[in-house]
Amino acid sequence: MSRLTTPSLDEVPAGARQTLDKLGKQLGFVPNMFKTIASNPTVLEAVTTLQGTMSRVLDARTRHSIALAVSQSNGCDYCLAIHTYTSSEYGGMSSDDIDLARAGSSVDPKRAAAARFAQQVVDSRGQVSDGDLAAVRDAGYADPEILAIVTVAVQALLTNFINNVNQTDIDIPAATAAR
Template sequence: MSRLTVPAPDDVPAGAQSTLDTIGAQFGFVPNMFTTLASNPTVLDVVMSLQGALSRVLDAKTRHTIALAVSQANGCDDCLAIHTYVSSELGGMSSDDIDLARAGSSIDPKRAAVARFAQQVVDSRGQVSDADLAAVRGAGYTDPQILAIVTVAVQVLLTNFLNNVNQTDIDIPAVNLGRYARLTAGTPVEART
């Protein structure tokens, strides 16, 4: 059960309602996380502005891979649900690639390096090793792209933290869960990492 107040539809501040309408049009529903954030329109605006700006820094599948890898490493069930849904239903990723991203890999070698690096950023709190940097560079990423990878990872951490603090009720439509998701269903997050 969510621990923070989720405003009733009639109580959503006017400035936030148009943002929720846009989210609803994009996803076909408004996830609980965004409805909760609407209680503070400035926070909702920050999250949406950051997500919008970062949609331009890397291709969509790479961003989805980072989101899945980081959300798994950080144990955010709500973010795993939404990123699985978005990656599958809107992003064209296969269930196998979603499973691999959660495990810090990918069917694509370049994205596998991103997933490993993003999880290393989370696990080390940004204190990655020279070998970690060499590995992501060796996969073909430039230093400006590495800055983008870290920034996307931190943006995902922001929503992970918001959802973990809130214990957001998961309201994401069911998707074709892959092997990893089926194997870990019902397993406490701490035991998955």
């Protein structure tokens, strides 16, 4: 059971309600995580703005792979559920791709390097080795892309922490087979 207050949709402030309505249209439902965050409209704005901004870096499958790898490292069941759902439903990732991403890997070597590096960033609290940096560079990532990998990892880490603190009730529809 969630440990923080999750207001009903009727109880959230007007500005937050607009954001939740937009999310509901995008996803087909309003996830419990966003309902909970909506109790603080400033935090909701920060999270959704960061997510929107980061949707413009890297490709979608790489972002999904990073989110899955980081959520696995942090043991965030809620984030694993939502990222599995969105990776399958909107990212076109197969269940095998999703499983590999959770392990910090991929059938695509470049994407695998990004997922692995993101896990190393999280697991080492940013204290990655020269070898870790060399490996992600050797996979084809330049420094601006490495900054994007770190930021996508931190974005996932933010929601992992919120959901782990809250123990957010999982309300994610079961993902269907990837198209």
